[in-house]
Amino acid sequence: CKATPAPCGTGQTCNDPNTAANKLHDFTCTCDSDNSIKKVDGPATCTKDECTGKPCGTGQDCKDPNTSPGSTGDYTCTCTGTSIVVTGGPATCTNDECKATPAPCGTGQTCNDPNTAANKLHDFTCTCDNDNSIKKVDGPATCTKDECTGKPCGTGQDCKDPNTSPGSTSDYTCTCTGTSIVVTGGPATCTNDECKATPA
Helix, strand or coil, X not given: CCCCCCCCCCCEEEECCCCCCCCCCCCEEEECCCCCCEEECCCCCCCCCHHHHCCCCCCEEEEXXXXXXXXXXXXXXXXXXXXXXXXXXXXXXXXXXXXXXXXXXXXXXXXXXXXXXXXXCCCCEEEECCCCCCEEECCCCCCCCCHHHHCCCCCCEEEECCCCCCCCCCCCEEEECCXXXXXXXXXXXXXXXXXXXXXX
């Protein structure tokens, strides 16, 4: 056991039960990581799989690329079903899709991700702020905001909203029925005194 180089190698303990000069090849190498693994007259095949103790936790896959006793801290934790990998410790397996850049829903919509586990993707919901019954999963909803719904023009006028996207406001028009009198963003003044026509 006192030979140079050491007959067992790193991570092993050598024991020679009989040191008499004529008693050779009877030494035993025992793995420090697992003393049930041993070999007589040569180094044992020792392994130390750091994943055995489940250091990654639930929802993660552990892999130890080098199971030799001298190799530590090189295991990897991968969030199951994703590309999120951390070496030497557990990964943080969360992925709130609503926090992505650019925002997945857009203006005038609220995003909700019911499950932020890293392997739960495409389950976020976009809901229109002006009508929470309009929503869509895994993408922006088709939101509309027709400003004519509240009848802003009043009686005797025709209302038209050319752009019903939530971000478009005050672009509706009020037209006096049967005339060419048009006002944008508010009610028109619908009077027609024929005596004031030009020429008189």
